């Protein structure tokens with residue numbers, strides 16, 4: 406029969422093509438459904454009553470490499486559990502009950518699957534169909550997963566409440582763990598932008614979902630991570646941080662997940678705990694998450710999804726109970742767009758995103774910061790805090806502060822060291838700003854007392870170490886600004902290791 410033209414044939418005409426007997430209709434429906442599932446699903450296979458694989462469709466073939474099977478020939482004829490770890494096909498054969506929807510996880514990934522028994526005329530189970538409905542359920546099943554995440558959050562909240570109550574009963578316990586260095590009180594600032602980020606961070610502290618701190622270099626992301634931990638129900642537990650950019654890529658996996666005893670010969674023979682293990686019951690701060698190499702992104706995602714880690718050289722999964730706070734000064738969405746950061750990991754971490762404002766968006770906090778940072782510096786150096794005259798303060802408030810609070814702190818430290826009087830005026834500060842790598846922005850104060858040439862000459866007649874340190878600081882600030890805070894690129898450009906860059910940033914020589 407020629408195919409009817411859908412444009413001219415009335416609907417009734419297509420019905421005429423259906424078989425008239427019930428059996429015929431059922432057979433046709435079964436065939437159509439089989440073909441439909443076979444084409445729209447990600448893959449399908451059949452086992453016989455003994456659990457032996459007897460057929461596999463085109464779609465399923467792409468899972469074979471991840472299952473460690475070289476070819477269809479090697480797949481056919483094998484017992485299903487031999488080639489598909491964690492499969493429940495056997496129980497479908499045994500019970501004759503279908504499993505319409507289930508999650509299957511093995512080395513090939515996590516899949517949404519269906520398992521349907523096949524029966525003969527006498528209703529005996531003679532085989533079963535396995536269908537992979539979706540792979541990558543984290544993206545295809547987003548609505549379901551969001552709902553699940555909500556339930557999970559409620560559960561976490563209930564657990565937290567319990568932990569608080571238990572904590573009250575055994576107060577005083579938990580000594581010896583690393584505690585957070587800062588609380589919200591350490592985050593100086595009462596400008597609207599500062600108040601808002603503190604409000605959001607306090608809210609984040611009440612939840613146990615992952616937090617993602619986004620903001621330029623030196624804005625206080627690490628400080629906030631400490632404060633969130635200190636205010637959370639996990640404050641009795643450890644606060645453990647990993648600076649991903651500062652650890653060589655080859656060592657990161659061991660750093661995260663640990664090493665099983667005997668995995669290596671030599672020094673590490675005894676095995677070593679990873680940061681996930683060390684942070685158990687507390688908070689794990691993943692600093693510079695944007696610098697994470699792709700291979701580890703996959704492993705981190707799996708760990709966060711499963712709540713389990715696999716130490717290097719071990720084949721055992723170890724559960725962990727860790728709240729993750731991640732931070733980066735890089736543009737994560739751009740990294741996702743460029744394919745450098747996994748989208749699924751991004752969403753996993755992006756549950757509570759917190760934008761930490763740059764200092765130039767909260768200039769009104771600068772006087773308070775100058776006071777607090779100045780006092781802190783004075784305490785450390787056993788000196789008097791630098792006293793800034795109003796014109797100097799006005800000058801500070803006008804700067805772009807690309808290095809944010811860390812840069813402000815450096816400038817204040819230089820000011821305290823360099824100034825030969827108790828007070829610092831705008832002219833002195835202009836010189837200091839220039840020396841630390843900042844070309845002062847308006848309001849331009851009075852011209853410096855010395856001519857530029859003479860000033861440069863005077864500058865050269867100072868201890869060499871001081872001059873070298875100054876040049877380093879300037880080079881680092883310029884390279885950081887040029888690379889948008891990307892420390893990996895900054896270190897590469899300056900020809901120093903990331904570890905050295907960090908050491909210089911934290912502790913300017």
Ligand SMILES: Nc1ncnc2c1ncn2[C@@H]1O[C@H](COP(=O)(O)OP(=O)(O)OP(=O)(O)O)[C@@H](O)[C@H]1O
Nearest residue numbers: 591592593621622623624625626627628734810811
């Ligand atoms: N609001 C604040 N009040 C007081 N000090 C602050 C504040 N924010 C940051 N600081 C100080 O500024 C310095 C830089 O802060 P922090 O290390 O938290 O920045 P960061 O955002 O993690 O920077 P990076 O991206 O470069 O790692 C620290 O010495 C910190 O104590």
Ligand SMILES: [Mg+2]
Nearest residue numbers: 626627692732
């Ligand atoms: Mg930091």
